[in-house]
Amino acid sequence: MEAFLEFDDVTRSFGNVHAVDHVTLAVKKSEVFGLLGPSGCGKTTLLRLAAGFDRPSSGRIRLNGRDITMLPPEKRPVNTVFQNYALFPHLSVAENIAFGLRVAGRPRSEIRAEVACMLALVQLEAHAGKKPLQLSGGQKQRVAIARALINKPEVLLLDEPLAALDLKLRQRMLMELSRIHEEVGTTFVFVTHDQGEAMSLSDRIAVMNHGRVEQLGTPREIYSTPRTSFVASFVGDTSFLHGYIRAVSATGGAVIEAVGLPAFEAALQKPLACGSEVLVSVRPEKISVSAAPPAGHDGMVVAPASVEDVIFLGPESRYALRLGTQRLWALRLHDRDHDSGPICKGQEVWVQFAPEDALVLDGTGVAPRGL
Ligand SMILES: Nc1ncnc2c1ncn2[C@@H]1O[C@H](COP(=O)(O)OP(=O)(O)OP(=O)(O)O)[C@@H](O)[C@H]1O
Ligand SMILES: [Mg+2]
Incomplete structure (x- = not known):
């Protein structure tokens, strides 16, 4: 698939704050593209630039090969669902959804048919006559989506679409959004600071930090x-162990x-010289913990550790382990407990992980964390 919505070296500065800092990325047609990053990293600013509510300080934005950088919002085939939904309180659900077509002066019969289609798409047929105040958060959200989709935009931009909903509703709306996307096939670009949301909904994700894209890839790659x-x-979730490259x-x-680990061999993410400082990142679920020294651990990295803390999480527990001066997090499902008995705070244990599960990242200038 080809590039559809392209940001070409886009920067947006406010004084000396670079809210968006030389971003180059291409969203493909019909994909769900997630913009993920912490508060203040520039997600909303990037979305506003795509919608035309704001202009870049430099760089170009293209849609389907056409330069839209200076095009006003109403001239772009792009619609936005805002975080607070921005529904008209005095209009009914059906009137809210019809709004875009009314403004465009479309015939009444066509509007009626399109609104019915949209009500069915977001499953709000039974609520057509209600006012926004009489709706739940999830229902308001669906009205906002229907109102944006009725204009048949080529791109739907969603800013933190689920942030105002509680956990259960968020999970339901995630599935709803997925279903709606499958039905309409419109390109979705959505902003979130929630990694779970980004991972479960997106085909690809751009992880942003300080206005820049740190990495772009599929959820699995990221x-x-x-x-x-x-x-x-x-x-x-991950732990970082500080180390260096011996050879x-x-x-x-x-x-x-x-520190705390025997020397081991691992692949490097990018070429680093002998002697370079590194951070060894190991996901908690990749680390196994046992009370007894593991037998037959060919090729595994094995080290003794002490249990500093155990956090009970229902189906699993999280263990804070100390290896020398460093801390490692491990996750263990309770149904594995029968292997070697439960593990308690203060206990001396053994950890092991496969060297291929250790990601070796450039650690130059990164301060030790979580020690
Ligand atoms: N109109 C503005 N004037 C000045 N600074 C702004 C303006 N809009 C955004 N910023 C700054 O740009 C940076 C990025 O803001 P932005 O709203 O894009 O972040 P965000 O990633 O959407 O954060 P959040 O997750 O909190 O919504 C912040 O430092 C913010 O203070
Ligand atoms: Mg924002």
Whole structure:
């Protein structure tokens, strides 16, 4: 698939704050594209630039090959669902949804048919006559989506579409959004600071930090091969162990030395010189913990550790483990407990992980964390 909505070296500065800082990315036609990042990283600013509510300080924006950088919002085939839904309180659900077509002066019969279609799409047929005040959060959200989709935009922009909803409703609306996307096939670009939301809804995700895109990829790529320590820690859970490169092999592998661990060989995300500081990132679910030293651990990285804390999470527990001066998080499902008995705070244990589950990232200048 080809590039559809393109940001070409786009910057938006407010004084000396670069809210969006040299962003180049291309959203493909019909995909669900997630913009993920912490508060203030520039997500809304980027969305507003795509919608035309704001103009870049430099760079170009193209849609389907056409330069739209200076096009006013109403001339763009793009619609936005705002975080607060921005529904008209005095209009009914049906009138809210019809609004765009009314303004465009479309015939009454056509409006009626289109509104019926949209009400069915978002499953609000029974609520057509209600006012926004009489609706739940999830229902308001669906009205906002229907109101934006009725104009048949080529791109639907959604700013934190689920942020105002409680957890259960958020999970339901995630599935709803997915279904709506499948039915209409419109390109969706949605903003969220919630990694779970981004991972479950998006075909691809751009992880933003300080106005820049740190990494762009599928949810799986972002999760399993984060390229920076920021992405590794923002997407999913991870521990970082500080270490350095003792030797580099011709094939791109390196011997890593980290406090609390035996030296082990791992692949490098990017070429680093011998002696470089690194951060070894290991996902908690990739670490197994046992009370007894593991037998037959060919090729695994094995080390003794002590349990600093156990956090009970229902189906699983999270363990804070100390290895020398460093801390490692591990996750263990309770149904595995029978292997070696429960593990308690204060206990001396053994941890092991496969070297291929250790991501070795550039650690230059990164301060130790979580020690
Ligand atoms: N109109 C403005 N004037 C001055 N600074 C602005 C303006 N709009 C945004 N900013 C600044 O730009 C940066 C990015 O803001 P933006 O709203 O894009 O962040 P965000 O990623 O959407 O954050 P959140 O998750 O909190 O909504 C912030 O530092 C913000 O203060
Ligand atoms: Mg925002």
